[in-house]
Amino acid sequence: MLQSLEGVPGYDRESFVNVHQSGAQVTSIRLNPAKPVAEDRSDAISLHKSAVAGLTSPIPWTRYGYYLPQRPSFTFDPLFHAGTYYVQEASSMFVEQALVQHCDLAAPLKVLDLCAAPGGKSTHVQSLLSPGSLLVSNEVIKARAGVLVENLTKWGGVNCVVTNNDPAHFGRLEGFFDVLVVDAPCSGSGLFRRDPEAITEWSPSNVDLCQGRQQRILADAWPALKEDGLLVYSTCSYSIEEDEAILDWLMETFGCVSLPLQTPGDGIVEIQSGRGGWGYRFFPDRVRGEGFFLAVFRKKDAVSAVRHKVKPLDLLPAKEAAPLAGWIDVEGLRFLRHGQRLLAFPDALLSDLAILQSALYIQSAGTAMGELIRDKLVPDAALALSTRLSPSVPRIDVDFATAIRFLQRADLELDAAKGWQLLAYAGIPLGWVNVLPNRVNNYFPREWRIRSEAPKP
Secondary structure, rough: OOHHOOOOOOOOHHHHHHHHOOOOEEEEEEEEOOOOOOOOHHHHOOOOOOOOOOOOOOOOOOEEEEOOOOOOHHHHHHHOOOOOEEEEEHHHHHHHHHHHHHHOOOOOOOOEEEOOOHHHHHHHHHOOOOOEEEEEEEOOOOOHHHHHHHHHHHHOOOEEEEOOOHHHHHHHHEEEEEEEEEOOOOOOOHHHOOOHHHHHHHHHHHHHHHHHHHHHHHHHHHHHHHEEEEEEEOOOOOHHHHOOHHHHHHHHHHHEEEOOOOOOOOEEEEEEEOOOEEEEEEEOOOOOOOOEEEEEEEEEOHHHHOOOOOOOOOOOOOOHHHHHHOOOOOOOEEEEEEEEEEEEEEEHHHHHHHHHHHHOOEEEEEEEEEEEEOOEEEEEEEHHHHHOOOOOEEEEEOOHHHHHHHHHHHHHOOOOOOOOEEEEEEEEEEEEEOOOOOOOEOOOHHOOOOOOOOOOO
16 A cells, blocks of 8 residues: 555655554544533533543634544543534544535535435534535445434434435435535545554455445436535545546546635645646645545536425424424424424425435434324433524533433432423533433433443542
């Protein structure tokens, strides 16, 4: 692999080898602007020195990202589980520059994150979009789609749809999306420093296999991008076959226009491919981050307007929806049934949801409210974590030890009024408990629970 990179702009073999052999690691997080934590949070979370305390080292190419001086125990930070920040590799946050520099982010956009699990780029993109925008996050592997749902749920946005489809299925949605983000499956050489086992899985034949897969994914999804739409392509590979060669292939095959980017900070390597396309390489000996490649394109093929056949949504009549008004900020939202659950979804995006439902398998959409049983809501975990949750919902602010017990789905003892209560930590909602006369039922999702014991302070 080292030999294959000779001649690549920005590659210095000795420096590259040294940084991989150094054992140095970079930890970075990205804050959720929709879930700000109070400035006095450090007193409430001093026991485990939460990752979001005392951030002083911003990542130059994103407004929300920060480097940490060391890697804390994220598992035992309640604010991590509450979705106030996401642990993400710093280089991959460069996707923000593609959108900021080449999109009108104040306008309502329809964005598809095609290879989205576990959710780093999706949560990032959601934070950048206007409230009237739609984000569709797709993952082809069903088990990974579940992790994607969890992370987007904790992020709290109401304008997201998670799908579990092959890229070819999106060809049914011709000209539907304004932006297509493809963080393509790759040979993974950019992660060698973080994951040494990836070295043993690398081979030239695997690079060739990945290149073919990347071309298929892009070709299958290309019809879904509208004329003048934006494609953001990225990999965590150093290989020319998966980076510059794909850039040239896209320009030759689809006639799209490669777009340059301004590069905040030092160390990002700007390259030009054989066909004159612009690409951006991240090397860990040049930037504080792992290996990454990104390129941006404007689609220029004409796309005719397509009238999609749609199945009607199962909207909840106003009378049945009345009991939900005290739980969520209902402005601009409608309620619909999805199986046994009720969902809240932006009214302005319902026609788009109907089209998606007719063409794709939807794993989740909007904010799951819960179930209505005898005109009373049994609230869903997603409602507790939603940024649209009503401030009038009864809540209990708990200490660190109680928050961890809740996240472990352990038994709790609370002195609280009977009925449904929102548990919060440092003012940020975590989830639901139901206080009964002789016990407290913990409703934190079993599949999300912390499975280990907290370290002693």
